[in-house]
Amino acid sequence: MGRAISRALLNYLLLILLVALISGIGIKDYSFYRADMKFSLMPPAERAVIEANASSMGMDPYDYYMRFVAPKDYPTLAMNPLHAGLYVLYHSLFDPDYDYPVPRKLMVVRTLVLTLLAEITIILIGFPLAKLALRKRRLRSTVRFLARVFNGLPVWAVAALFSLLIIMSALPNYLINGLGASTSLTRNLAYMAFPLISIVLVALWEFVEALVILLRDEFGKEYVRAKRAMGLPERRVERHVLRAVMPSFLGFLFQHFVEVSTLALVVDAFFGLFGLGKMLEWGFRISGDLYTLDPDVFFYPIAVFMVVNFFVLLAVTLLSELLTPGGGGVEA
Incomplete structure (x- = not known):
């Protein structure tokens, strides 16, 4: 370890x-x-x-x-x-040298909450959908098709469609007018609804497709057929398979978390969530042949995500080692 x-x-x-x-x-x-x-x-x-x-x-x-x-x-x-x-x-x-109109900690919290909510939602939807797709060939083909479609569709395009929906419906316009420095938990969570849906809609299908491939390969191995031949219940066989694929899944999950973090920055800047994506927009501005770079503003989100990703990577590595056979984990 x-x-x-x-x-x-x-x-x-x-x-x-x-x-x-x-x-x-x-x-x-x-x-x-x-x-x-x-x-x-x-x-x-x-x-x-x-x-x-x-x-x-x-x-x-x-x-x-x-x-x-x-x-x-x-x-x-x-x-x-x-x-x-x-x-x-x-x-x-x-030691930043910049006067933020919105507190930095609030901007960090908004982006991290949006990222975590999106990743958790994708996992909660993705696992049951992947297990169902393993049994139904038509659903598996649909997932593969949707993964190709949304891989080629930028998240800001989905965000733009939702913005039009808000404007043309009876939904309150404050959902796209910028959250500003509001600290109301209800308002913050309500404002994250459409950014969250935008991220999940784009990132879910690739996640499910990768999980289907991972599980299908594992279910096809000899030890799974042997356990089924022994008469073990399918639920116990699934537990063995999930334990076996977990180290590989955690590695993929870390990469997916980084991808979702990037989508969160784009959606944040588009909807005016005033998180780290908005900070990137403030930090680098171009006007004709002139450009302005505020290093303390532009590089702060980069530094934050490097720190966050470091701890996520450390947690993933520890869990992967514990769940790897011989790594200290409990046998399934």
Whole structure:
């Protein structure tokens, strides 16, 4: 078990470093972009000081500014990409420099609640549906068809259809007008209804199809036929099969959780749930040839999901090891 956890930790550390490296490249480019704009718009008096200092060192004023002056306002300019990425991820998570119109904790809670509700709903619907699809070929074909359809249909398209439904029906328009800073539990849960349905409708069918394939392969193995030949009740046979596929299922479930988290960000931004998806929208804005990146805003959702996914991965790894034969779990 210790080896599996160590391997998971190592893999996640490598993932953090990769994300930090990619983030750092983007941050350094943006810092250079901001510093370049500031130099071009610098008042004559400040420019004269820069030119005098540069001349005394035998340097070009622009090079002097970028090397000695700009890093004071944009510290990531003086860092390598990996250092810059780690710096921004840490800074956005623990020391943000941004005045949020909605409390950050409330935005995190909304996104995580939506994600967990969607994943739990998919599991509760998906397992019975997959077991039924194993026995009914027509339902299995329908599930496969729907999985292909919704794999090619973006979640925002489904969200747009529900938005039109709200507008054209007697449902209250506040369901699509933005939740804002409301802390009412009833209002928050009511507002999540259509975002939740949108995510479940898109993500359910792929989940069911994968589960059907996993269970069908396991039911076809020799030990299952032997247990049935021994006269064991079908319910006990199913328990054996579920115990056997659980480690593989947990690995798939982690990947599915990450996918659902991404859908939650998209739906959140579309419906104005004011969660982490809205924060991403605030953090990166483009207007013509100009763009604005607020690192503390844009990278905060990334940092949050890396922390959340780390604990989910750790829990999945522990459960997988306990349920693997010889891993400490109880025999079925």
